[in-house]
Amino acid sequence: MIATQIRQKDAVFYFAAYPSEELLGKVRFISRFYDEGEQIKPEAIAEEDDVAQFIARIERSEKAFQRAISRSKIKSIRNFYETAMSQPPIPGTVLLFTPQKLRFQALDGNQTVGHLQEPDEKFLIIDGQHRLAALSFYERTHPDEAKSIYVPCVIFDGRSDDFATEMFVIINSTPTRINKSHLVDLYERVSWAEPDRRFAARVVEMLYSESDSPLRYRINRLGGRSKQEKWILQAELFNEIHRWVKQAWAKIEKEGADRHGAEQYYAAVRDFLKAAAQVFADAWANDNYMVTKPVTLKAMIRVCADLASQDSEPAEARIERWRNRLSPWTERLRDFRNDGFYERFAAKGQIERVARIHRELAREAKVQTRAAERKTAA
Numbered sequence: 481m482i483a484t485q486i487r488q489k490d491a492v493f494y495f496a497a498y499p500s501e502e503l504l505g506k507v508r509f510i511s512r513f514y515d516e517g518e519q520i521k522p523e524a525i526a527e528e529d530d531v532a533q534f535i536a537r538i539e540r541s542e543k544a545f546q547r548a549i550s551r552s553k554i555k556s557i558r559n560f561y562e563t564a565m566s567q568p569p570i571p572g573t574v575l576l577f578t579p580q581k582l583r584f585q586a587l588d589g590n591q592t593v594g595h596l597q598e599p600d601e602k603f604l605i606i607d608g609q610h611r612l613a614a615l616s617f618y619e620r621t622h623p624d625e626a627k628s629i630y631v632p633c634v635i636f637d638g639r640s641d642d643f644a645t646e647m648f649v650i651i652n653s654t655p656t657r658i659n660k661s662h663l664v665d666l667y668e669r670v671s672w673a674e675p676d677r678r679f680a681a682r683v684v685e686m687l688y689s690e691s692d693s694p695l696r697y698r699i700n701r702l703g704g705r706s707k708q709e710k711w712i713l714q715a716e717l718f719n720e721i722h723r724w725v726k727q728a729w730a731k732i733e734k735e736g737a738d739r740h741g742a743e744q745y746y747a748a749v750r751d752f753l754k755a756a757a758q759v760f761a762d763a764w765a766n767d768n769y770m771v772t773k774p775v776t777l778k779a780m781i782r783v784c785a786d787l788a789s790q791d792s793e794p795a796e797a798r799i800e801r802w803r804n805r806l807s808p809w810t811e812r813l814r815d816f817r818n819d820g821f822y823e824r825f826a827a828k829g830q831i832e833r834v835a836r837i838h839r840e841l842a843r844e845a846k847v848q849t850r851a852a853e854r855k856t857a858a
Contacts (some may be wrong), residue, residue: 495635496635554610554614558617570629574607574608576604578603578604579638581638606636679725692750698711713774717777725745745788761810768817769817779837786850808845
């Protein structure tokens with residue numbers, strides 16, 4: 481196919497105008513789309529295809545392809561294709577990705593225009609699935625008109641999966657288009673993420689996946705595979721871990737901000753939550769109590785950060801040591817019952833309530849909060 485090679489800094493990619501009929505046979509849909517009595521089935525995604533898995537998870541969690549929403553959105557786009565005359569039906573580019581390095585042969589006398597090799601496998605759609613799904617349905621009812629449509633495409637080739645994922649995040653990272661939980665998944669993989677955010681993301685990932693984590697599969701990643709009851713949104717947990725990491729960042733950088741360093745912080749959270757679970761006993765993971773609800777879990781993570789800064793070492797026997805430290809919480813079990821919880825911890829909102837529970841739990845365990853430490857030092 482004829483394409484234009486585009487260079488921007490160190491990046492090289494291509495622009496091409498694809499005939500709709502050809503393009504629809506060269507892309508793979510990884511979400512299900514509906515129209516009037518018809519549907520496009522998603523193609524199977526290999527477990528090792530991280531990018532496709534990630535995009536599909538976002539499509540599912542953002543409800544972009546559920547029957548009612550998909551039908552409405554596709555119908556709207558398709559109707560535009562049918563009624564657009566002087567206006568171009570697809571004025572914006574569709575972004576495609578292939579990990580295969582495509583061969584480009586420039587035309588004589590022109591360094592930027594030439595022949596671009598077709599990929600052996602189908603393109604992954606980084607942006608434009610809905611537009612192409614609507615085009616597919618439009619082609620079924622208006623085949624002659626569809627043939628006259630050329631779709632502007634930007635093609636990225638020969639890059640790593642990380643590159644495609646980062647591109648997807650950059651395009652979709654507005655508050656209305658992508659949930660923050662998905663960005664947490666990607667902090668380790670995007671080049672522009674701050675190192676403290678990457679570090680916090682590693683800790684959160686371990687809290688979700690490690691077999692000895694009290695929060696394993698209990699973190700709502702908006703698309704995770706486990707059907708277990710979720711206790712806290714990944715973004716909420718990340719905010720608390722990142723809050724701790726930012727305050728301790730000078731120490732973390734000095735000791736090592738690599739995976740080994742993240743494992744040490746993960747171990748501290750793991751041991752703290754195990755100690756807390758023993759102290760709360762039957763109230764832990766009990767629907768009649770607010771112990772493992774987000775408001776209390778966030779407050780406990782703050783107590784963990786305070787305690788770890790004062791009594792982290794030695795790691796041996798830490799769970800038992802911290803369990804003894806937290807044992808006064810047993811006397812507060814009744815306060816964490818669902819009935820009357822919000823009256824007992826009265827506050828103007830969730831932020832203030834988390835802060836209040838944090839202060840009260842820290843006081844019961846005789847753990848000095850870092851805010852109190854700073855006030856004392858001043």
